[in-house]
Amino acid sequence: MFKKILIIGCGLIGSSILKNSIKNKLSKNIYVYEKSKKNIKIIKKISRGIKFINNLNKDIEDIDFIIICTPMSEYNSIFSKLNKLLFKNSIITEVGSTKRNLIKFTKNKNLVLSHPIAGSEVSGPEFGNKNLFYNKWCILINKGKRKKIKLVKKFWQKLGSKVILMNEKEHDKIFAITSHLPHLIAYNLIKTAQDFQKIEKRNLIKYSAGGLRDFSRTAASNEVMWRDIFFSNKDNMINTINKFIQNLNLIKKNIKNKKDKQLKSILVNSKKVRKQIIETKQDVSKPDFGRNI
Amino acid sequence: MFKKILIIGCGLIGSSILKNSIKNKLSKNIYVYEKSKKNIKIIKKISRGIKFINNLNKDIEDIDFIIICTPMSEYNSIFSKLNKLLFKNSIITEVGSTKRNLIKFTKNKNLVLSHPIAGSEVSGPEFGNKNLFYNKWCILINKGKRKKIKLVKKFWQKLGSKVILMNEKEHDKIFAITSHLPHLIAYNLIKTAQDFQKIEKRNLIKYSAGGLRDFSRTAASNEVMWRDIFFSNKDNMINTINKFIQNLNLIKKNIKNKKDKQLKSILVNSKKVRKQIIETKQDVSKPDFGRNI
Numbered sequence: 259m260f261k262k263i264l265i266i267g268c269g270l271i272g273s274s275i276l277k278n279s280i281k282n283k284l285s286k287n288i289y290v291y292e293k294s295k296k297n298i299k300i301i302k303k304i305s306r307g308i309k310f311i312n313n314l315n316k317d318i319e320d321i322d323f324i325i326i327c328t329p330m331s332e333y334n335s336i337f338s339k340l341n342k343l344l345f346k347n348s349i350i351t352e353v354g355s356t357k358r359n360l361i362k363f364t365k366n367k368n369l370v371l372s373h374p375i376a377g378s379e380v381s382g383p384e385f386g387n388k389n390l391f392y393n394k395w396c397i398l399i400n401k402g403k404r405k406k407i408k409l410v411k412k413f414w415q416k417l418g419s420k421v422i423l424m425n426e427k428e429h430d431k432i433f434a435i436t437s438h439l440p441h442l443i444a445y446n447l448i449k450t451a452q453d454f455q456k457i458e459k460r461n462l463i464k465y466s467a468g469g470l471r472d473f474s475r476t477a478a479s480n481e482v483m484w485r486d487i488f489f490s491n492k493d494n495m496i497n498t499i500n501k502f503i504q505n506l507n508l509i510k511k512n513i514k515n516k517k518d519k520q521l522k523s524i525l526v527n528s529k530k531v532r533k534q535i536i537e538t539k540q541d542v543s544k545p546d547f548g549r550n551i
Numbered sequence: 552m553f554k555k556i557l558i559i560g561c562g563l564i565g566s567s568i569l570k571n572s573i574k575n576k577l578s579k580n581i582y583v584y585e586k587s588k589k590n591i592k593i594i595k596k597i598s599r600g601i602k603f604i605n606n607l608n609k610d611i612e613d614i615d616f617i618i619i620c621t622p623m624s625e626y627n628s629i630f631s632k633l634n635k636l637l638f639k640n641s642i643i644t645e646v647g648s649t650k651r652n653l654i655k656f657t658k659n660k661n662l663v664l665s666h667p668i669a670g671s672e673v674s675g676p677e678f679g680n681k682n683l684f685y686n687k688w689c690i691l692i693n694k695g696k697r698k699k700i701k702l703v704k705k706f707w708q709k710l711g712s713k714v715i716l717m718n719e720k721e722h723d724k725i726f727a728i729t730s731h732l733p734h735l736i737a738y739n740l741i742k743t744a745q746d747f748q749k750i751e752k753r754n755l756i757k758y759s760a761g762g763l764r765d766f767s768r769t770a771a772s773n774e775v776m777w778r779d780i781f782f783s784n785k786d787n788m789i790n791t792i793n794k795f796i797q798n799l800n801l802i803k804k805n806i807k808n809k810k811d812k813q814l815k816s817i818l819v820n821s822k823k824v825r826k827q828i829i830e831t832k833q834d835v836s837k838p839d840f841g842r843n844i
Contacts, residue, residue, distance in 0.1 A: 355761075375758060375760050375761050376760070377761065378838045378839060379825070379838060379839065380838040385838055394760055395757075395758055395760065397758075431751070432751075432755050432758055433758065433761060435743070435744050435747045435755055435763070436744065436755055436756070436758045436759045436761055436762065436763045437758075437761030437762045437763065438762075439740070439743070440740060440761075440762030440763050440765070440766055441762050442802065443736060443740055443766075443799075444762075444821075445802070445817060445818055445821050446795065446798050446799050446802055447732065447733060447736055447795065448820075448821040448824045448825075449798050449802075449817055449820065449821060450728070450732070450791065450794050450795045450798050451728050451729065451824065452820065452821075452823075452824060453794060453798070454728045454791070454794070458724070458725075461827075461831075462725050462728055462729055463729070463824055463827045463828060463831065463833075464688075464827075464831040464833065465668060465688055465690075465725055465726065465729045465730075465833075466729045466828050466831075466833045466834075467668050467669070467687055467688065467833045467834075468648075468668045468670065468726060468729055468730030468733075469729065469730045469731075469733030469734050469737075469769060470728070470729045470730065470733050470828075471828055471833050471834045472733070472765055472768070472769060473733055473736075474821070474824050474825045474828050474834070475765070475825065475834065475839060476762060476765060477821040477822075477824070477825065478821065478822050478825035481815055481818035481819050481822075482815075484818055485811065485814055485815050485818060488806050488814065489806065489809055489811075489814075492806055492807065492809075495803075495806055496803060496806065496807060498743065498747070499799060499802075499803050501743050501746060501747070502739065502740065502743045502799070503796055503799060503800075505739050505742050505743050505746070506736075506739050506792060506795070506796060507796075509735065509738070509739055509742075509792075510788075510789060510792050513781050513782065513785055513788055513789065514785065514789060516782055516785075518778065518782075521778055521781065521782075522774050522775075522778050524738060524742055525738055525774035525777055525778060526774050527741075527742065527745065528737075528738050528741040528742060528745075528767070528770040528771065529770075529771050529774075530745075531741045531744065531745060531756055531767050531770070532672070532741075532767045532768065532770065532771035534754075534756045534757075535756060535759050535763075535764055535767050538754075538756065538757040538759075540756075540757065540758075540759045540760045540764050541759075541760075541764045541767070541768065545671045545672060545673040545678050546671060546672065546768060
């Protein structure tokens with residue numbers, strides 16, 4: 259499909275692409291650019307065939323497919339190098355979680371913006387998983403050359419993704435609510451629990467199997483990546499936070515005034531979403547009693 | 552250990568106790584009182600030895616251990632019957648998730664209050680799991696006769712629980728933050744996503760693998776049980792909601808003003824809680840890529 263693939267930044271997402279590309283033989287020449295020495299050591303164990311590129315300023319003239327998998331805060335520096343070097347027929351894509359902030363980089367006519375909806379609380383190549391994208395959505399932004407978008411779409415499909423196109427505004431609005439706000443809320447809940455632990459001066463956390471446990475998983479996600487996302491999607495974040503607080507005040511009022519019917523209708527309604535999530539194969543219906551049962 | 556055990560209300564918790572009691576032969580005579588015909592049908596399949604009691608007004612004179620596993624809103628009706636009938640040496644316990652509201656029932660000198668920290672988003676005897684309590688905390692409230700508390704403690708230990716005693720105020724404060732607030736927040740997040748879906752007039756839920764998915768699981772929990780909990784722990788709920796909103800406004804401000812250092816320090820700190828949760832064996836460290844990988 260491609261003669262030479264380069265993965266820039268080889269953490270969880272990069273190494274998962276790497277493993278899948280090797281397994282599915284997507285290219286004979288797979289290169290990695292990675293700054294962390296610790297990560298390089300781990301990546302070397304994945305396969306002997308991987309070659310490393312040490313300098314984005316010169317070694318990339320003949321690469322025809324580049325996937326950028328670094329935190330978005332590194333894009334400025336990366337594109338300042340790529341813009342100078344790439345030849346016309348190459349394709350660049352990236353995997354950032356917000357898109358309006360990345361439109362400026364599409365001045366580079368080789369770039370197609372992607373967002374694979376896959377991730378985990380862990381980061382780093384030691385967790386790379388070739389099945390990470392299997393049956394997961396991958397959003398492509400419908401900006402740029404049709405032909406290049408088509409090839410990037412094919413690439414994600416080979417990795418097992420279901421690909422859909424949308425524009426950058428739609429994308430940022432949707433993922434503010436289905437991904438960014440849930441993470442922010444998880445972080446906030448854990449912070450609130452920490453504050454209580456300090457006040458109460460006793461270990462509350464050890465009783466967290468009743469619910470807090472699951473939020474702590476989400477709130478253990480990579481802080482650089484999430485800082486970048488929250489800043490890049492600022493106005494959608496503020497808007498969703500405001501709506502969230504508005505709803506929370508409504509529930510509080512219902513509890514305060516023991517409004518039985520109103521409260522129960524909110525609780526019952528949320529089951530419908532669970533049903534939708536299972537029907538659209540975003541989760542399995544198998545009950546969860548904690549991951550050690 | 553007991554001659555005759557009676558389980559009142561045989562949903563997820565009741566049927567899990569039932570299954571474990573049968574497996575560990577905790578009594579030769581295990582009775583169930585259950586109002587739902589659908590549930591009775593399912594329970595009959597668990598074991599042929601189970602006997603049903605049809606009337607709490609008369610059939611329970613010689614039961615020496617009763618476990619109430621109904622929603623707390625049914626306790627008034629249940630205790631009005633039990634108070635008349637039980638003999639001196641019998642023991643009653645229950646599994647409600649809040650405790651200050653139940654202290655009034657301890658006028659019945661047979662009662663010991665328990666709270667097994669185990670549950671799931673599913674309810675009903677079809678999900679009963681004999682390992683549900685294994686290695687999970689069970690809180691006993693230190694009110695009532697020492698001897699009876701000791702026997703109830705032994706019972707939960709036989710089911711695999713780690714038992715700890717505390718008073719009802721401590722209990723309600725701790726579980727407001729480790730269990731009740733997380734559930735309320737999950738419900739509120741799902742409601743907020745539903746509101747956005749209505750406004751946007753498109754299916755957002757199908758993109759929920761990025762985080763919303765996990766909250767939807769928690770928010771699919773039984774609505775009667777959680778309505779009862781939120782009402783019973785009203786003042787702690789209001790207090791924790793207020794702290795939560797205060798923190799959320801702080802994060803919002805940090806995003807609005809791009810306060811890099813402040814935001815990142817909140818995100819980094821939350822990983823410490825995750826570490827504590829794994830160290831105290833409230834969860835396993837195995838990464839979660841979604842439950843279908």
